[in-house]
Amino acid sequence: MVEEYNFYVELSTNPVRFEPISKATNVFYDEVKRQVFAVRSGGALGVVVRGPDERTSTTFRMEDKGPVISIKFSYDLKILAIQRSQKTVEFINFHTSVDSAEYSQSCKGKNTKIIGFNWTNINEVVFVTDHGLELYQVIPEKKTLKSLKNINISVNWFVFFADNSLLLLSSSTLGNVLNPFHFKAGTILKMAKFDVDLPQVPKPAKLCLLERDVTIANLYKHLYIVVLRHQPRGPSSKGAEIVLYQLQKESPAKKTDVLKLNMSGRFAVNVVDNLVVVHHQASKTSMIFDIRLPVTESDGYVNYHYPVLAPLPIRPIKLRVAGIPTQTGLEMREVNIDLYSPNWVVFQPNTVIDARLGCLWHVHLRLEPLVTMIPEKCRLIDFLLLRKESKKVILVVCKQVLLPGQQCSLAIIARMFDKLNQVYRNFLEDEQLAAQNPEGGGTPKAAAARPAIIRKIVIDQSDMYTHVLTPIAERKDIKYKFVVAVLVEYIRSLNHYQIPVQHFLYELVINTLVHHNCFYQLHQFLQYHVLSDSKPIACLLLSLESCYPPAHQLALDMLKRVSTANEEIVEVLLSKNQLLAALRFLRSVGGADSASARKFLDAALNTADSMLFYTVFKFFEQRNIKLRGHPQFMPGEHCEKYVKHFEATFGIESLAPLP
Template structure:
């Protein structure tokens, strides 16, 4: 028991973990080099011994393949096209070679050299199925690859001095660094055989060295999609001799028509080596020296001194990644020896966007994952916690757990906090309903976006009823007045955001009131329309007549107010043997000529009141005379038995007075 509790407590101490089943590949060695393709998220293990053997592994088995190539020298870079049908291999700084995989591996290669004798290829990236861009120290060379002809066609070239580059495949964006300091950045956007140069911008350099040299390095810059916007993320290290609070991360939001603007700064309050991931729209910062990780959420707000740049602190205190044990082979076959504890924040780690960590020496590729459950206890402010969770994917059950916990003794929040939580949930719920009815609206023009709609979690009435309220009302430790207050607060919030309240919530309120003899409060809720009129609610009230007689009249009044429940009102009156009242009602709404006579005659017979039956029968005889010119019922009305019953009671020639009521 104690061990179980300790294990559970240990599980709750981490908010970041590595994926349980990492991609395993042959580790780097004297004969094996390891490469990563950011487009297809694949690891290439290239073994050079005689013919070059290549094993390609991705996150699933479908992206795993192996083949052999002729050994033509050391590989600098190797990447598959989007459709895995053409392989590009760079072995020199002048040429990229291509191998077709249209019908298996074609050993015959074709190549493309860069333009200019002094030009060097820094790297390359596939930008579409059959499109590739060479990044050289003199600019860009954009080509169309034609596999069938084993040739490349030049589409466009751009001249600009390049120090290094960063590529964001999800948005087909390339970022080039130029100038001596390296701090002038050129975004380039690729789409369907064309490229578009976006406005260049300059990154602030705290101190310019003398003589000037490269200050902004590739390792300190990345690009990512965060909340549907493309950001350039720049790590600024603490400068010696400057009394500041450590390194910081600066976010520049990319624009289509104007230079990228600095929007956010993340305060790290540490110095040393850092690595960045983006997980579920959170910026995750790993710090090697302290072996801890911080998370930042730019949507949660921060401090702003000029209304342009917002300064953020970590959402939570820095914590280590959850320890990871790796299964290994080749060790003595014992339970203790088949697993090893991996070194976290290893010097061998290389981080790729958005959430990939590779240890080439160990031969593992992980995905960095967020653990939401521990944050329920880590973030004591429940409103801030809900704000945070609503921005995460796969968070619905965690949000429902927070709501459930906020209602039970020991963790119970006050009613104002509960009300604020409901409002936050229902504001998102309302936005979702509007988007569903109107269609997703595009964002403001001129802003570079990720092209993917944000799927924000929606907690609806059904979720709250099933997972929270239905359990809450059965809790014997909670006072009934608090239960009613919470349910009414949720209904208040739904009404505030103009969300139609489902009848099962009203049913929950009414049943709670009835079970605890809160009839006066029930009467007040209905009389002053705190509980909105509906047919299901009226039917529920009718069923409560035996325990609360006024419920019958309250239900009838509700049905009358609805003005769409005339049939239901007639049925209720007839079931209560109030036949004359039912006749008056149909006359008041102008339905005398259309209602079924048989239904009323049957109800009159059931009362065993001869004079009542006489009155009803004569009422419909008068209707027949007015509509058809004779008092008889036609065969389609199925009233023969009631005509015979009338004759048995009063004779064939009745001289009694006509129906009056």
């Protein structure tokens, strides 16, 4: 169990299995559809496709027309494209089975070579050649292609990012001029090209920036060109680094961040939950970078980042493989996976493929071990708030810092609460804006002008109350003064961010104080409005009267301050037989005219105090004269019983005369 907490990166436990690469079998991966193709004997012995689900997995045969260079399905899986040469791409209509008739498209120009191709839209494909781009529309019914657009540019290599239909071309002798292109239905949008800084320029000039050192990543809703920059070897070498260039809409990509690797050798990059995960083959370790964490080093233009944690290996895993044949079949056995194998090929965002083993994994982040690995709790909270599935872990951290032996200072706890509630406040504001504008934010131009919102995990009051504060308050081994201090600190933080405090938090404070007979402190909290006024709190105070008599008056005072609690105040006074006080209160707030005479007369009758009954009766007689011009009660008020009692006790002559 201890070993489980020594790793923060892991591979998926159930890899996608496919036929390993061999002399007869070639393996290809399509980043767009996330499909692995195992092509046996050029397809004559079958093509096995493994995708993320059953819909994207299939098996078929095709005619062997030579070695396959690349093979990919269209977006809707209805057309299969195969590249077998540097001049031509062939297409097969693929509905429920393979159409025997292939059709093809050659690139333009005698000396032009196809470097690769990608589907960019339904029935749209782009050829990347050494002379530029050729965009075609595939017309499957006619088994032909129609040219849509051509762009001439010298190309060394390319990188395609399917999620945003973004193509990056390398040009120039050094290869460091990068040209981004964005694909929309039927057209290509050329974005501003930019130069990548090189650590040194060789003489004579040759290709320095290679395809393997460049990738595209989506980090916090922004697109970045991720460039691995190897430093010249020598005693002064500081190791490799990764440079992030943020793509801009109308200007060249801007160098914004540098990730310091402090190592040299072969690296591979994945993106997991907005983190850059860098695998280092020589040390067989991985490290994570978070460009949203507060930086300690910056020159005003570029932020420099160091790994969030020390490099650690990926969590070891085993693979079930066929073993010794038995009478009942092959006996399965488990073997250890060779992590960071030279056979590994990494794809974006979080895919690792070992073609010789026949496995495709996804890289995942393990959050639980980070609780003990990042000792600085505020930094840990910053990190966790940016992760997708971190709510449970954040609550564990919040509870942990309150436990004996692990308690942090109130200052640190307060900062943690502030970080949580700042996100909570932003969430409430977003909800309010969404409620005011349910259609999603005005004009498209206005929507585009708003910055991308980085969603963070929201820890609300209910989460804190249920999973952190209540369990802590119930523990016997934690001093109640510390519990109260934590509760008050959390309430302070909520007030600081102008978040209405839920009454159950106040109730927890009151119950904790009452449980330890801290009535003076409770009185002070109420007097100085540490606990805000509300009906539920006033009702709770009323229930405490038996053990703390002043609570009754405190509750009444609170109800008076709550402008909508007039009925509750009257009920409280009636329950204490303070009828005259209740009537005076109603008169002071203008509620006497609508008061129920029957309720007051019944309460007065039950006191067996004849003078009190007389006073209450006369009060309502005067009210009737004021409202209706005569002292009599209306039939709907059902006060006949009380009129008879008055007559019997004080005589008919004591009734107010009729006009």
